[in-house]
Amino acid sequence: MIRRTTLLSTIAFSLLLGACSKHPEAADAGEGKQAQAAADAQVAEAPAAEPAPERKLDYWKALGPLLAGSYNGNCLRMPDGRRMEALVTIGADGKVASGDMQLDFHAAKMAMMMRSRDEKGQYSTVGTLAIDDGKTGMLSLMSSPAGKESTISLSSGDIGLMCSNNSGVGSFNNQALFLTAAKLLNGKKQSIGCLDTKNLLVRRKVDVEVVDGVIRIGDDAFDMKTAVSEGFTLMEGGSSLMLNVVMPQEKTVNVAYDGAGKLVNVQARDKQESTHFCSIEN
Template sequence: MLRRTALLSALTLSLLLAACGKKHEQAVDDSVAAENAEAQATEAPVEEPKPEPKADYWQFVGPLVAGTYEGECVRLPDARKMDATIKVGADGKVSSSGLEVDLHTAKTIMMMRSRDDKGQYSTVATLAVDEGQGGTLSLQSGKENGASLGKGETGIACTTVTANRNLNARPLYQSVAKLLEGRKQTIGCLDTKNLLVRRKLDFAFDNGVVKIGDASFDLKDAVGEGFTVNDDGKNVGLIVEMPAKRTLNVLFDGAGNVTLLQAHNDQESTHHCMVES
């Protein structure tokens, strides 16, 4: 439970980091827009800024969640027992008892896979179309299996669901690797012993191994992991818990470029890196 809580906190941190980054970018955009408006009075119009790259997240999320979920179900909000099936199509369209949600329009995705003391894994996933009434799908596979689909005030919640083998079959990083494999980049990192010192380190992701300068994280050894997708694919976060209480949190843009990286051991922060503008 403590491990899952720690990993969930890291996932939440990734969401917050993405949100903070978005607010900062919006503030910069507003400032630039004001300057451009003033300049346009005497200068030629400036070019429109290029749209931020977005990851096609469904390519690595879809294969994990697509399937048919049946179990002991109740209708929400009245909790009336009913026979129901939640179907998640390969195209991202979900349906159950009159409810329909298109997950290809999901703005936020959070997935977490953790290992218990007996070496058994469990995976949970939440996909939300928006913060309002657009629809949310939640799945759990492992020791307990469940699925729920909600839209507006209504929903279907099922327990003792036939296990979705794809959801819990393999490490999550192997799916995100489609976006990151072969990635190499130089990023600016603070010296955690002396925050006034900043140095450039090489980042690489190859065959499941993350390298930051001389440090390396072999994700095949992870005891817990997760990833988040925010802002409709503009930000992707990878969170990994390694043996010996080492953790790694990497935030990418939709093209797979590192924007922020943090790593800790049991005692302290070991890396704090971000893209140099």
């Protein structure tokens, strides 16, 4: 009986081997499923890829030459209200110092510059930078026509200086701001979807570019050299830039870019109504 059982087992094992040799695809399929399962497990265990870092404009390379210098004047020190002579130095690298205040504005969260022209053709310029929410550090400069009533203020927490009659502040009033903004934008032509302001159901692609001080929106051109006021605002450390221009006859133009220099929004209006309304499609 034992010999018979052994013989039957040997025969059954031989038949099983023969079946596998006749159908190798069955064995391969089994191995393939195991390999796929192992690969799936490895993918599941692998950490998710890190998102690409947000691109930001390094705007201090444009602001540095505009603001760098030494500014001294009659100052009011806060919080004690003491009157004193003080010197504020602004480096081309964004580092600002006065007495015991040492601040770095290179990657300030917000930067705003605005230059306006009066009826006599004289300019006034205002600039404000905030490191974060304004509590860590804030810098403000103002230059009135011919350098009169020029002021500078610097603060860090509760400590601050407010200075008037500053020598040197008038120097940053002599340059058109669109020239500064141009250093941050590559000037290439970009297309964006614009609503037809006469028929809001119609949307069409329009070419927009800012070159040589001229904003071109389709067939319309706005020469910033004739602007009544011009300015730009950078937010979130350079992740967005808004160019703002007021032209004669109360025409206004706003052009916005992201931190990679991509056009995201364009708006323009005259005294009566909106003339351009453009934005990227989500």
